[in-house]
Amino acid sequence: MDPVIVVGAGPVGLALSLALAAQDVPCVLLDEDPERNETRPARTVVLREDTADLVERLGCETLRHEGARWSGWRSMRRKQLVRELPLGAGGSGDGDPEDADDAPPPPSPVHLPQHALTRGLRDAVAAHRLVQVAAPSRIDSLEQDATGVTVRTREPNSTWWRGSYLVGCDGARSTVRKLLDIRFPGRTAVERHAVAALRAELPWPGRAVLHRLPPWRGGGAEVTARPLPDGVWRLDWLLPPRGELVTPDALIARIRDTLDGWCGQTPAYELLDTGVYTLHHRLALRWRAERAFLAGDAAHLLGALGTQGLDEGVRDAENLAWKLALAWHHGASDALLDSYQAERRAAVAARLRAADQSLPILRGGGGLRSLVPGSARGHDSLLMDGHLGRGPLGAPPSYSHSPLAPSHAEAHTFVGTPPGAPVTDVRVTAPDGTAVRLRERLGRGKLLVLLVAPGTGVWDRRHWKSAGVMPRLAAAVDALPAPGELLVTEGYPGAPAHTVLLIRPDGHLVASFGGVRAQELFAAADTVRGGAAPTAARADRTADIN
Numbered sequence: 001m002d003p004v005i006v007v008g009a010g011p012v013g014l015a016l017s018l019a020l021a022a023q024d025v026p027c028v029l030l031d032e033d034p035e036r037n038e039t040r041p042a043r044t045v046v047l048r049e050d051t052a053d054l055v056e057r058l059g060c061e062t063l064r065h066e067g068a069r070w071s072g073w074r075s076m077r078r079k080q081l082v083r084e085l086p087l088g089a090g091g092s093g094d095g096d097p098e099d100a101d102d103a104p105p106p107p108s109p110v111h112l113p114q115h116a117l118t119r120g121l122r123d124a125v126a127a128h129r130l131v132q133v134a135a136p137s138r139i140d141s142l143e144q145d146a147t148g149v150t151v152r153t154r155e156p157n158s159t160w161w162r163g164s165y166l167v168g169c170d171g172a173r174s175t176v177r178k179l180l181d182i183r184f185p186g187r188t189a190v191e192r193h194a195v196a197a198l199r200a201e202l203p204w205p206g207r208a209v210l211h212r213l214p215p216w217r218g219g220g221a222e223v224t225a226r227p228l229p230d231g232v233w234r235l236d237w238l239l240p241p242r243g244e245l246v247t248p249d250a251l252i253a254r255i256r257d258t259l260d261g262w263c264g265q266t267p268a269y270e271l272l273d274t275g276v277y278t279l280h281h282r283l284a285l286r287w288r289a290e291r292a293f294l295a296g297d298a299a300h301l302l303g304a305l306g307t308q309g310l311d312e313g314v315r316d317a318e319n320l321a322w323k324l325a326l327a328w329h330h331g332a333s334d335a336l337l338d339s340y341q342a343e344r345r346a347a348v349a350a351r352l353r354a355a356d357q358s359l360p361i362l363r364g365g366g367g368l369r370s371l372v373p374g375s376a377r378g379h380d381s382l383l384m385d386g387h388l389g390r391g392p393l394g395a396p397p398s399y400s401h402s403p404l405a406p407s408h409a410e411a412h413t414f415v416g417t418p419p420g421a422p423v424t425d426v427r428v429t430a431p432d433g434t435a436v437r438l439r440e441r442l443g444r445g446k447l448l449v450l451l452v453a454p455g456t457g458v459w460d461r462r463h464w465k466s467a468g469v470m471p472r473l474a475a476a477v478d479a480l481p482a483p484g485e486l487l488v489t490e491g492y493p494g495a496p497a498h499t500v501l502l503i504r505p506d507g508h509l510v511a512s513f514g515g516v517r518a519q520e521l522f523a524a525a526d527t528v529r530g531g532a533a534p535t536a537a538r539a540d541r542t543a544d545i546n
Helices: 009-022 050-057 063-066 115-127 175-179 250-261 308-329 335-363 377-387 470-478 518-528 535-539
Strands: 004-007 027-030 044-046 072-077 078-087 110-113 130-133 139-144 148-155 159-163 166-170 186-199 208-213 223-226 234-239 270-283 292-294 427-429 436-437 447-452 484-490 499-502 510-512
Touching: 004 148, 004 159, 009 027, 009 050, 009 115, 009 130, 009 308, 027 159, 044 050, 044 115, 044 308, 050 063, 050 115, 050 270, 063 110, 063 115, 072 377, 072 535, 078 377, 115 130, 139 175, 148 166, 159 270, 166 308, 175 292, 186 250, 186 335, 208 377, 223 250, 223 335, 234 250, 250 270, 270 308, 270 335, 308 335, 335 377, 447 518, 470 518, 499 518, 510 518
Parallel strands: 004 027, 004 166, 027 130, 072 208, 166 292, 447 484
Antiparallel strands: 044 110, 072 078, 139 148, 148 159, 186 234, 186 270, 208 223, 223 234, 427 436, 427 484, 447 499, 499 510
16 A cells, blocks of 8 residues: 655654654655754744653654753742742643642643754654655645545656655645645734743743733733753743834843843843744644645644644644554544544634633733733733643643544443543553553554553463453453554552543543443444445555565
């Protein structure tokens, strides 16, 4: 069978290619400009815990070496500290330390330069035999038929490429989107920011700062400072949506005034990079056209109020990869492939809607709103959630209304994770007897069946594989209509002993059952794969990728 064609070698296209290759799907990655990854310290990305974990699983090593995790978050307004929130280094806790004295701090996102992320993903792609990079390659035509997609690339490497599917990850000015004649409506210049990357010592090392209405001259409405490794900070000043030309002298004055306001005097600093970024909100009307798909900035633009477009692009890649892998290896129904748009477009639309509803509140200023007691703290909490990946502006999406969600049945039980939401990253025992994190088993093209069995962690694997409900559950997993893997855990939040969880390859809960319910487990797995593939499509598959 023909490989999957991925158009665009930015972070999303690279991540998608790696996610497909991890599931034994060969890819051709069409890279328009392999020299484009310029070093820009002021152009950074913030990855939430789930997307950072995925990028590391795909083999990107730069997050560990060139990414910064923040030790805390400070919200300030004028001269007052509104809130200070400690952050953890990672893990499954997502609660607020104020809710319980012994609750773990919420995990910090990972902040790193985009060129470092892209370089790490490129290195991982170069090491993978199933990803063929063709560069420089810019497509100028696209044709589809019942069995695949054909594209032609321009000079200097003009040629034809044939693929089973095609994914356009070629950015906001996507050629793929234009060739598919898909509209891209939305709002222009939602926010503008002046940005600087500099090396300096600030009063709160390792902690990110959001300062609204700073009290010094030229402070503007809002300034943020977010640490990077090696004593580097990225500073962002919110600008009026239109107007106000930011000259180099004006930006230097902003830097000096801000550092003076925070430190009492302007400390020594090394200016590394500057820029002015304009953020747009747009959403493609369709994300699938037969065998062609859109992902990342080709499908959506967002970024106001701390929302992260790249975060959503990586989630696009994770969502689409397992569905294309299932289609490539076993055939897939339209229901499965259509679910990519149904799930991901709805999730991004909800994010954009939350931002659009919050913008008038947070950016309107003045009026009766400013006189409401506690409103300032609420506004700062809303902005903090956007930056830290919490709440409607940033939390990982739930696909509870997905067309792949099985109807509730009497056999279903409830655990601490609602159906459709990302599962908690508990420790599990893998089939070979090793203890690993649950997330380490994701992205391998298999449904995961997780049995909650307290006490099994201290047993020899030879004992628990043949004890209790394990033989019946193993037989039920072998009989599933899609590839599955059986895992065991000592405990899962809200789940009593012998609960069985069915989990998608991207880590979202399908359903949970009170014990071994083979028939209901089969039905839920059949629903999550979108039903049977057409007979002709199944007959056309080949597993020989060597």
